């Protein structure tokens with residue numbers, strides 16, 4: 001998604017919408033199966049030599065549950081602001097102002113950065129997902145299995161013995 005800073009600085013304000021492919025989000029994040037087209041609403045205005053852009057981003061992400069590996073979809077929305085300028089002096093005034101040599105700026109990397117900031121790192125299909133059986137791999141949300149998984153810590157067993165010993169005295 002290209003937008004023209006010169007146009008913003010010349011006319012005072014520009015609004016633009018676009019749909020972006022952000023497939024790199026899925027290829028760079030193992031917990032993301034795929035991501036729908038990203039809707040971007042850009043509102044840019046001029047403040048002296050600086051072009052201020054406010055963007056609203058929304059899409060749907062298909063995550064892979066970090067416990068049971070099932071796939072589920074979830075909406076994602078976020079907002080971000082970026083500042084651009086064509087004059088070096090204005091860029092020197094603040095670190096967050098990006099100096100650009102060409103009038104047209106590609107917004108895609110900024111959109112991807114904003115999505116990465118709000119992406120879930122350990123997605124769960126439901127908050128109480130039971131996960132997979134560590135013995136046989138059965139999805140415990142869907143089926144039960146006959147594995148007996150030893151969950152008692154041997155140190156707790158010793159403690160239990162001591163406690164019951166106390167009781168008998």
Ligand SMILES: [Zn+2]
Nearest residue numbers: 065068125129
């Ligand atoms: Zn799950």
Ligand SMILES: [Zn+2]
Nearest residue numbers: 133136145147
């Ligand atoms: Zn099992």
